[in-house]
Amino acid sequence: xxxxxxxxxxxxxxxxxxxxxxxxxxxxxxxxxxxxxxxxxxxxxxxxxxxxxxxxxxxxxxxxxxxxxxxxxxxxxxxxxxxxxxxxxxxxxxxxxxxxxxxxxxxxxxxxxxxxxxxxxxxxxxxxxxxxxxxxxxxxxxxxxxxxxxxxxxxxxxxxxxxxxxxxxxxxxxxxxxxxxxxxxxxxxxxxxxxxxxxxxxxxxxxxxxxxxxxxxxxxxxxxxxxxxxxxxxxxxxxxxxxxxxxxxxxxxxxxxxxxxxxxxxxxxxxxxxxxxxxxxxxxxxxxxxxxxxxxxxxxxxxxxxxxxxxxxxxxxxxxxxxxxxxxxxxxxxx
Amino acid sequence: xxxxxxxxxxxxxxxxxxxxxxxxxxxxxxxxxxxxxxxxxxxxxxxxxxxxxxxxxxxxxxxxxxxxxxxxxxxxxxxxxxxxxxxxxxxxxxxxxxxxxxxxxxxxxxxxxxxxxxxxxxxxxxxxxxxxxxxxxxxxxxxxxxxxxxxxxxxxxxxxxxxxxxxxxxxxxxxxxxxxxxxxxxxxxxxxxxxxxxxxxxxxxxxxxxxxxxxxxxxxxxxxxxxxxxxxxxxxxxxxxxxxxxxxxxxxxxxxxxxxxxxxxxxxxxxxxxxxxxxxxxxxxxxxxxxxxxxxxxxxxxxxxxxxxxxxxxxxxxxxxxxxxxxxxxxxxxx
Numbered sequence: 001x002x003x004x005x006x007x008x009x010x011x012x013x014x015x016x017x018x019x020x021x022x023x024x025x026x027x028x029x030x031x032x033x034x035x036x037x038x039x040x041x042x043x044x045x046x047x048x049x050x051x052x053x054x055x056x057x058x059x060x061x062x063x064x065x066x067x068x069x070x071x072x073x074x075x076x077x078x079x080x081x082x083x084x085x086x087x088x089x090x091x092x093x094x095x096x097x098x099x100x101x102x103x104x105x106x107x108x109x110x111x112x113x114x115x116x117x118x119x120x121x122x123x124x125x126x127x128x129x130x131x132x133x134x135x136x137x138x139x140x141x142x143x144x145x146x147x148x149x150x151x152x153x154x155x156x157x158x159x160x161x162x163x164x165x166x167x168x169x170x171x172x173x174x175x176x177x178x179x180x181x182x183x184x185x186x187x188x189x190x191x192x193x194x195x196x197x198x199x200x201x202x203x204x205x206x207x208x209x210x211x212x213x214x215x216x217x218x219x220x221x222x223x224x225x226x227x228x229x230x231x232x233x234x235x236x237x238x239x240x241x242x243x244x245x246x247x248x249x250x251x252x253x254x255x256x257x258x259x260x261x262x263x264x265x266x267x268x269x270x271x272x273x274x275x276x277x278x279x280x281x282x283x284x285x286x287x288x289x290x291x292x293x294x295x296x297x298x299x300x301x302x303x304x305x306x307x308x309x310x311x312x313x314x315x316x317x318x319x320x321x322x323x324x325x326x327x328x329x330x331x332x333x334x335x
Numbered sequence: 336x337x338x339x340x341x342x343x344x345x346x347x348x349x350x351x352x353x354x355x356x357x358x359x360x361x362x363x364x365x366x367x368x369x370x371x372x373x374x375x376x377x378x379x380x381x382x383x384x385x386x387x388x389x390x391x392x393x394x395x396x397x398x399x400x401x402x403x404x405x406x407x408x409x410x411x412x413x414x415x416x417x418x419x420x421x422x423x424x425x426x427x428x429x430x431x432x433x434x435x436x437x438x439x440x441x442x443x444x445x446x447x448x449x450x451x452x453x454x455x456x457x458x459x460x461x462x463x464x465x466x467x468x469x470x471x472x473x474x475x476x477x478x479x480x481x482x483x484x485x486x487x488x489x490x491x492x493x494x495x496x497x498x499x500x501x502x503x504x505x506x507x508x509x510x511x512x513x514x515x516x517x518x519x520x521x522x523x524x525x526x527x528x529x530x531x532x533x534x535x536x537x538x539x540x541x542x543x544x545x546x547x548x549x550x551x552x553x554x555x556x557x558x559x560x561x562x563x564x565x566x567x568x569x570x571x572x573x574x575x576x577x578x579x580x581x582x583x584x585x586x587x588x589x590x591x592x593x594x595x596x597x598x599x600x601x602x603x604x605x606x607x608x609x610x611x612x613x614x615x616x617x618x619x620x621x622x623x624x625x626x627x628x629x630x631x632x633x634x635x636x637x638x639x640x641x642x643x644x645x646x647x648x649x650x651x652x653x654x655x656x657x658x659x660x661x662x663x664x665x666x667x668x669x670x
Contacts, residue, residue: 247598
């Protein structure tokens with residue numbers, strides 16, 4: 001009987017997740033039943049949303065996340081042995097997949113990546129990329145020549161949003177949390193300007209970088225930096241709210257305060273829309289987005305950087321690294 | 336030569352407007368030129384937006400606002416002598432209208448009100464009503480059975496929004512600033528529930544009044560009450576941001592802070608859209624909205640209350656009354 005290991009979340013996080021909030025459980029895998037598949041994990045994703053969703057799950061629960069694996073045993077004709085699958089099975093080395101239809105528990109065959117690295121299937125060619133692609137294009141509706149701001153610009157989603165904005169003919173300004181990231185965004189990813197929010201006067205730096213105002217804002221951060229950016233937006237500006245990483249370590253019942261945005265929202269007739277990638281659960285949207293993104297990577301228009309950590313035992317450290325902003329590009333663990 | 340009087344704003348307001356910020360100027364009216372009309376004012380509107388727009392005008396300027404008047408002299412064949420006109424000519428007893436095409440300086444013949452009071456043309460059957468009608472219906476897109484929240488519910492716009500929401504089959508909860516207003520909203524206007532925000536525990540009262548959550552929020556107030564309401568919204572909720580009266584007395588360069596909204600915006604995929612009535616400058620929209628509103632008033636589905644102050648000399652006092660929330664319904668001055 002095969003031994004499997006998985007990370008179980010035992011406690012609700014208080015602020016930053018702690019190692020003790022997790023337990024690595026080793027157990028015997030049961031024989032698979034009709035309809036099920038047994039998957040060996042190869043690439044496992046670590047993302048900020050794992051923290052965000054924690055309060056909404058009863059503990060203990062198995063740590064979910066996207067992953068790429070290979071089917072070892074199958075009683076499901078759609079996924080024969082040897083098939084590479086992308087699933088939301090999360091932090092395990094082996095796992096049995098028994099749910100296929102849930103919008104979040106999505107399971108699909110690894111798309112044909114035509115030689116691109118497989119780990120991209122949990123990054124730019126997976127949930128991360130679809131989030132950037134659909135969120136930015138459908139909610140910001142960027143037009144050529146417009147000015148686009150991205151916060152969390154060096155993160156997995158933000159770095160893709162900025163590059164899509166360049167493809168669409170926009171001027172792109174990114175905020176990130178270190179000079180190394182700023183350098184990477186400007187010199188490698190083609191951002192017109194990147195600003196270290198930790199050392200800059202944000203309002204002043206933005207006025208200088210975007211003298212004609214901001215048309216689109218892709219918000220990964222929330223809080224005061226968002227109030228500042230929104231106060232500099234042009235009439236009919238659009239904001240896609242994807243993340244609120246500035247508040248992820250806060251008690252959700254006692255969130256921080258930031259400068260009110262309503263005067264700008266009214267005067268400039270702004271539209272601010274929050275989203276999760278779940279809204280694009282139409283099965284056509286993902287393949288469409290992934291195909292476009294793959295084409296852009298192959299043609300050199302998008303650089304998809306993976307921040308790879310090796311070892312199943314390093315999943316927690318990789319996750320904390322993401323929450324601390326230590327990654328440039330998409331964080332992923334090689335099992 | 337005809338003597339005319341007008342209110343001139345001499346200084347930018349610091350907080351609440353002061354009597355000394357205004358000067359009543361008496362002057363000789365020049366003969367009208369080709370294309371112009373001379374109008375005698377009859378009803379003049381006082382609204383919070385007069386304060387909001389102050390910082391964006393160079394002083395001195397003539398105090399604008401909507402008004403109803405009668406054409407005394409005309410060199411414009413579209414507006415012959417005796418025509419009743421609605422214009423944005425503002426706080427004057429007589430005035431010469433020389434601009435007809437500016438989206439905000441709109442001038443149009445008084446619609447056929449079929450016996451309804453003429454002052455409604457600067458209220459429910461004018462800019463106020465169009466603001467409520469278009470803002471609520473187009474941005475909140477209410478569905479029957481949904482729960483709608485209105486702040487500033489006893490104000491000119493809010494009181495109409497709540498009644499339109501009832502017509503559309505929604506459950507309507509209003510926030511207002513006195514027990515008299517609460518009583519009026521519930522017993523006269525048919526709100527399902529009204530809450531005195533000055534004395535209630537807002538979060539708790541809202542949870543009790545809207546146990547299944549909030550679908551639409553028409554925001555006249557902004558700030559902390561908006562953060563509280565938005566935190567209780569359902570997935571895909573819609574917010575129309577019309578006013579930010581909580582901040583109108585604040586220094587616009589040092590706005591107050593309120594609890595951040597991004598976590599709710601993301602998790603519940605909310606859409607928050609600010610607007611001014613100017614976006615509906617399509618000439619068809621106003622008559623359409625006004626015709627629907629007039630029909631609803633005639634059929635008793637909407638009660639349009641006017642808060643009338645008499646006397647040209649009382650315009651400033653009437654304006655301050657609105658900013659203090661002393662009115663229930665639309666504040667208007669009979670010249």
